[in-house]
Amino acid sequence: MLTLDGNQGEGGGQILRSALTLAMLTQKPFRIENIRAGRKKPGLLQQHLTAVQAAARIAQAHVLGAELGSRALTFTPNEIAAGKYEFAVTTAGSAMLVLQTVLLPLVLASAPSQLTLTGGTHNPAAPPFDFMQKTFLPLLNRMGGRVEAKLLRHGFYPAGGGKIEVSIQPTPTLAPLVLQDAGAMRSRFAKIIVSDLPRHIAEREAKIIAEHMSLRPHEIEIAELRCGPGNVAMIEIARSSLTEVFTAFGERGVRAETVAQRVVDEAQKYLAANVPVGEHLADQLLVPIAAAATGSFLTMPLSSHAQTNLAVLKQFWEVEVKVEEINERQTLVRMKRSE
Secondary structure (H helix, E strand, O other): OEEEEOOOOOOOHHHHHHHHHHHHHHOOOEEEEOOOOOOOOOOOOHHHHHHHHHHHHHOOOEEEOOOOOOOEEEEEOOOOOOOEEEEEOOOOOEHHHHHHHHHHHHHOOOOOEEEEEEEEOEOOOOOOHHHHHHHHHHHHHHOOOEEEEEEEEOOEOOOEOEEEEEEEEOOOOOOOEEEOOOOOEEEEEEEEEEEOOOHHHHHHHHHHHHHHHOOOHHHEEEEEEOOOOEEEEEEEEEEOOOEEEEEEEOOOOOOHHHHHHHHHHHHHHHHHHOOOEOHHHHHHHHHHHHHOOEEEEEEOOOOHHHHHHHHHHHHHOOEEEEEEEOOOOOEEEEEEEOO
């Protein structure tokens, strides 16, 4: 049985989620200790526990330590059981991180699946639904998956209550993914959501984004919702190779202009690098490319999050990873898994 240290690298929940996904794909059991030791509240929070419970049901796994606050967990998977599932993060924790945990094993399962997930759909420190729908899922489908996701209700922190439905048609294998050319610019678009908050917050954010990203009025959308207080500003950059989505979340005590500047800075940093794959997407692609046995992408300097993900990946699979610094802004990642 593999033994993992949850305090390695950046010491967050991604170590556990990646381990669950990889255990399901490889049928290798593992034990993880020091879960989320690097966080202010270490151990399993509700969103992590829901991910464990979802993985356990789908992999028909034997699990020890699956309880709130647990700092150690043993997970022994069995065969993946495709089917119809509902999983609920009963707090405002991210339902998208639960989806991220179980999606790839279900894509490679032997039969179709339907998922209904409730919880947060737009959370800080997690991929929002828009990123999954417009960036990640199209790339996974390019590799051979057939996944469709629908947002039925938004869920913001701290209210939660969002809901998504995901339809998965499986594929026996994934095709390699190569993303080394940013490609021609197709469009730029900004979407700003305010829920149970004054509209002027979104208007102020839109003004900053329009000025710094040179967007025209029809390239900005403001959406007003009634599903608990929340604010998110998103910039979509569509190129011939893919669409990237960048996000900043409103916070109590943080000016709207500051929120807008945060997402502008991230988008402009990506554009200046002239790469197809942004920093967060690079992290998300590591496991799918390893599952496909080979692939490569040009990205920005790897985050500590991505480096930690690679370290976990190598404990489950024999993977040759070549990380080449092209220059201070560009990094080429090549991966090849031993069969």
